Amino acid sequence: MKIGIIGLPASGKTTIFNSLTRGKADTGGFGAARSANVGVAHVPDERVDILTRMFKSKKTIYAEVTYVDLPGSSSDDLFEGEAMAHLQQVDAILHVVRDFEAGSVPHRQGSVDYKRDIEKVAFDILFADIALLERRIERLTGSLKGLKSADRDEAEKNIDTLKRLQEDLENGTAFRDRDLDPAETKAISDTFTLSSLPLLVALNIGEDDIADTAELEQELAKLLDGRSTGGAAICGSLEEELVGMPAEEEAEMRAGLDAGEPGLSRMIKLSYKVLGLNSFLTVGEDETRAWTINIGALAPKAAGVIHSDIERGFIRAETVAYNDFIECGTIAEARNRGLFRQEGRDYVVQDGDIVNFLFSV
Ligand SMILES: Nc1nc2c(ncn2[C@@H]2O[C@H](COP(=O)(O)OP(=O)(O)OP(=O)(O)O)[C@@H](O)[C@H]2O)c(=O)[nH]1
Ligand SMILES: [Mg+2]
Known part of the structure; x- marks a missing residue:
């Protein structure tokens, strides 16, 4: 990322x-x-700093x-x-x-004016996409003749969709600021767009x-x-x-x-x-560490960030939410209060989860 x-x-x-x-x-x-x-x-990440102190970890990552x-x-x-x-x-x-x-x-513009510069660059981003779509439309139009009629209908539909998207860009709507319907998603699926x-x-x-x-x-x-x-x-x-x-x-x-x-x-x-990233945490005397996962990652996938063997041999995750752990003070107390949980393959790892993976080799 x-x-x-x-x-x-x-x-x-x-x-x-x-x-x-x-x-x-x-x-x-x-x-x-x-x-x-x-x-x-x-x-x-303050959580990583605090956990490092609590576990007297030698390393902080x-x-x-x-x-x-x-x-x-x-x-x-x-x-x-x-x-x-x-x-x-x-x-x-x-x-x-x-x-x-x-x-x-x-x-270069002779004066410092951040609002002007932000607008200029935002406009240039839209303009770059208008040009990218233009080239895509030209290429599709050029290939129409050689297509069989069913494929041609499809390509023509895509061209119309691309033209509509282009108009929206001209009116100031970046791809990041809109939802695409299935036809639109399909029409630009193999085109890189900057404003997305x-x-x-x-x-x-x-x-x-x-x-x-x-x-x-x-x-x-x-x-x-x-x-x-x-x-x-x-x-x-x-x-x-x-x-x-x-x-x-x-x-x-x-x-x-x-x-x-x-x-x-x-x-x-x-x-x-x-970037749509979350951190889960591992703790111990050796190191306290934040690991990066995509938001929504399941427990085995998160385990795989540490090592592919742990993903492959995944049995379950033992986990406690950071805030719960801080309230309890120790893992033992978290366990007593039922906050140190056992989670399986379909568990969605949350930002700030302190995790220990159990796995077989
Ligand atoms: N006074 C002041 N000067 C700055 C500041 N930031 C950057 N500069 C100066 O502005 C000049 C350009 O900074 P760079 O970081 O090279 O800018 P750049 O955008 O990477 O430039 P190019 O890659 O050459 O386009 C340098 O001489 C910097 O020392 C700032 O916050 N205050
Ligand atoms: Mg530079």
């Missing part, structure tokens, strides 16, 4: 990427980067989200050339929007605006009322500096900022959610 980072040139994509993934990719290239940066962010910082675009057309090929490989998009003033970093990907927005704010983060995020939320869209405000330059520090110094600095939860962790959590 990957998130592709897009945004206008010099909006701070690579700076935000470095902050999210604790990376050190070059910034300030003004669109010159020719290859993508790929990195992993740890999903902050968080869930992860992979980010891909796309190669720079030399023009304002974000979806030219290679970009589309990269975007076909991702599961969601993170749009980095510039909202910092810096004389040394000119904005969940879209997140990171507002890259200046250091002077950090105090107004909550207010800025409220304004941002008003702009982003689409279905699977969310946003957070992040001060890219500061975060990049902080994650580059030794851990202790970073913690000290953060405490001094007193800014509450940084936008960065909100963004990573949001990314995880938008």
Whole structure:
């Protein structure tokens, strides 16, 4: 599961990427980067921290989200050339929007206006899909002649459906904001569409605006009322500096900022959610760990995330919900109160379940 980072040139994509993934990719290239940066962010999870302390675990392992910082675009057309090929490989998009003033970093539009830029990129995404559907319609139309009549009727129906979908895009409806009926699903089943990907927005704010983060995020939320869209405000330059520090110094600095939860962790959590992922937890002296499953995964499938042998030999899952466990304090007490349950193959693992799988080899 990957998130592709897009945004206008010099909006701070690579700076935000470095902050999210604790990376050190070059910034300030003004669109010159020719290859993508790929990195992993740890999903902050207080439950994992608390369980680590309770079980005195030697190791702590968080869930992860992979980010891909796309190669720079030399023009304002974000979806030219290679970009589309990269975007076909991702599961969601993170749009980095510039909202910092810096004389040394000119904005191509001559001024900083995040609302304008969000609208421009949203429009470009729709426009890219209109063009993709156009090519599909042309190809289908070109093949009509060679088809037998039954197949031709079918293809003509698909063309009509695609044209209707295209009109909706022209009227501003992204695929992520609509349900598709069976005919529509069929018509676009083998066409990649950009606007069907969940879209997140990171507002890259200046250091002077950090105090107004909550207010800025409220304004941002008003702009982003689409279905699977969310946003957070992040001060890219500061975060990049902080994650580059030794851990202790970073913690000290953060405490001094007193800014509450940084936008960065909100963004990573949001990314995880938008990808449709849940975490179940395993605990013990060796390690406390969050494991990633798709929402709705059944117990054997979740077991398979740990090891395919556990999925194959699955007998049952012993589980207690995180909140129940915290109330009880120990597994033994959870067992006494009937909250430590035995679940079978058809159990849908819930986010925050503490699980122990029983299996035969
Ligand atoms: N003052 C300030 N400068 C920033 C901030 N974020 C990024 N910059 C600067 O803006 C310039 C561009 O940042 P990058 O992260 O390289 O932007 P980008 O979007 O990856 O740029 P390209 O990939 O070249 O299009 C760099 O000089 C950064 O140091 C910020 O929050 N505040
Ligand atoms: Mg860059």
